[in-house]
Amino acid sequence: MTHRGTIAVLGAGAIGVSVALYLQRDGRDVVLIDQDEPGSGCSYGNAGLIQCASVVPVATPGIVGAVPRMLLDKNQPLHIRWRHLGSLAPYLLRFLREAQPARVEANARALSSLVPRAYEDYRPLIEAAGIQSMVRPSGELHVFETDATFENAKAANFAIRRAHGVRVDELDADAVRQMEPGLARSVRHGLFLPDCYQTVNPQRFVAALARNFTDNGGHFIKAKVTDIALHPGGPVAITTEGGEIVSEMVVLAFGAFSKPWARKLGIAVQLDSERGYHVMLPEPGVALNRTVVSGEYKFALSPIDGKVRIVGSSELARVGAPPNYERAMRLLPLARHLLPGLNEAGHSLWMGHRPSTPDSLPLLGPVPANPNIIFAFGHNHSGLTLGGTTGKLIADLLAKRIQPSDLSPFSPTRFARAA
Numbered sequence: 055m056t057h058r059g060t061i062a063v064l065g066a067g068a069i070g071v072s073v074a075l076y077l078q079r080d081g082r083d084v085v086l087i088d089q090d091e092p093g094s095g096c097s098y099g100n101a102g103l104i105q106c107a108s109v110v111p112v113a114t115p116g117i118v119g120a121v122p123r124m125l126l127d128k129n130q131p132l133h134i135r136w137r138h139l140g141s142l143a144p145y146l147l148r149f150l151r152e153a154q155p156a157r158v159e160a161n162a163r164a165l166s167s168l169v170p171r172a173y174e175d176y177r178p179l180i181e182a183a184g185i186q187s188m189v190r191p192s193g194e195l196h197v198f199e200t201d202a203t204f205e206n207a208k209a210a211n212f213a214i215r216r217a218h219g220v221r222v223d224e225l226d227a228d229a230v231r232q233m234e235p236g237l238a239r240s241v242r243h244g245l246f247l248p249d250c251y252q253t254v255n256p257q258r259f260v261a262a263l264a265r266n267f268t269d270n271g272g273h274f275i276k277a278k279v280t281d282i283a284l285h286p287g288g289p290v291a292i293t294t295e296g297g298e299i300v301s302e303m304v305v306l307a308f309g310a311f312s313k314p315w316a317r318k319l320g321i322a323v324q325l326d327s328e329r330g331y332h333v334m335l336p337e338p339g340v341a342l343n344r345t346v347v348s349g350e351y352k353f354a355l356s357p358i359d360g361k362v363r364i365v366g367s368s369e370l371a372r373v374g375a376p377p378n379y380e381r382a383m384r385l386l387p388l389a390r391h392l393l394p395g396l397n398e399a400g401h402s403l404w405m406g407h408r409p410s411t412p413d414s415l416p417l418l419g420p421v422p423a424n425p426n427i428i429f430a431f432g433h434n435h436s437g438l439t440l441g442g443t444t445g446k447l448i449a450d451l452l453a454k455r456i457q458p459s460d461l462s463p464f465s466p467t468r469f470a471r472a473a
């Protein structure tokens with residue numbers, strides 16, 4: 055199949071679908087390719103939050119001292135598999151470098167240029183698809199059972215947020231309970247981020263956006279990509295299990311699976327899978343109005359389709375490593391502690407690959423040696439959040455409304471330079 059003059063977007067997660075839609079709005083002929091239905095990858099089972107307040111990178115000074123515990127203690131919210139230490143070493147070394155205060159500040163500044171605009175960048179896509187009812191201005195509630203964790207959070211994570219203009223409301227126990235009456239009496243404090251939005255279900259949200267893309271004449275091809283061949287300055291040949299597609303340009307949006315493809319296209323990137331888990335409770339017996347994050351245990355309870363999804367855990371391991379659902383099951387008693395009466399009957403488990411980079415920043419923009427190749431992956435913990443923004447930025451780049459230099463913190467070659 056030849057698509058002269060077209061752009062092939064590889065990957066139909068929150069990122070690829072949003073890029074395809076924004077390019078389509080600019081009148082481009084777009085082919086969207088995924089081995090699965092849209093929204094089946096990491097975008098399937100996340101907490102469903104458009105987190106316009108997530109300006110804090112994962113690597114911060116406090117995390118350096120915690121690395122030995124992450125290796126030795128499987129119960130840590132972030133765990134590193136020993137077996138994969140060798141292959142993860144370059145990532146971890148860079149991660150430790152990114153935890154230095156000057157780097158934390160630079161990375162937080164870069165995130166602050168993206169996440170606060172996230173909902174506004176989705177808005178035109180949401181309105182065009184007629185799915186306003188799928189997104190609510192719910193805010194995000196962090197709760198604390200001890201004074202010490204509350205004070206630490208205010209002095210560290212939430213201080214960075216406030217320094218970068220994020221609105222944070224402090225709540226006492228009564229105010230927290232008014233917002234979420236089901237929470238345990240042990241909750242003493244809350245920090246509320248009013249500028250966050252909740253999707254009813256992230257998979258259904260992405261699928262609805264993708265339907266709008268095809269309703270508007272966009273092509274979706276369900277096929278596994280097995281090879282990409284470049285012709286400098288010319289078309290790109292994409293081999294799939296369903297045949298060959300030739301396009302003028304390629305946007306690489308395979309999420310955590312992008313690294314070998316980036317290498318094939320000539321760029322070494324530091325990208326690894328930071329696996330996360332969910333436990334879905336179809337009959338929770340307790341209602342939630344918004345996502346609640348435990349300050350002590352670093353997991354979240356999210357209202358998905360009116361049910362409860364327990365979301366959490368970070369585990370650095372290779373993309374192909376099998377899931378360890380014990381990590382998901384460990385979240386159940388913690389969730390019952392925070393939301394007493396939670397019913398686990400009929401629960402289901404899921405694991406997803408967060409596309410994580412050591413500096414918590416995505417790779418966005420053209421590859422200098424071949425401007426027909428555009429990177430749009432590595433969105434870490436905020437890929438659902440940043441779909442609309444990434445789509446808009448890539449469309450703006452291709453239409454020359456912005457320059458690659460406007461996206462320099464997200465340069466596709468920043469890890470290659472350091473390697």
Ligand SMILES: Cc1cc2nc3c(=O)[nH]c(=O)nc-3n(C[C@H](O)[C@H](O)[C@H](O)COP(=O)(O)OP(=O)(O)OC[C@H]3O[C@@H](n4cnc5c(N)ncnc54)[C@H](O)[C@@H]3O)c2cc1C
Nearest residue numbers: 067069089095096097100101103279309330436437438439
């Ligand atoms: C537990 C958990 C909770 C999270 N909560 C949130 C949240 O509340 N808010 C938020 O913003 N982010 C959240 N995240 C992060 C977010 O889910 C990811 O950043 C985001 O889904 C990444 O989107 P993506 O489009 O880049 O990748 P994906 O959604 O993984 O899409 C990549 C696509 O590429 C396809 N693909 C890969 N290789 C091939 C191939 N060879 N051929 C064809 N297709 C291929 C896959 O099938 C997949 O559909 C969470 C993540 C986890 C794990």
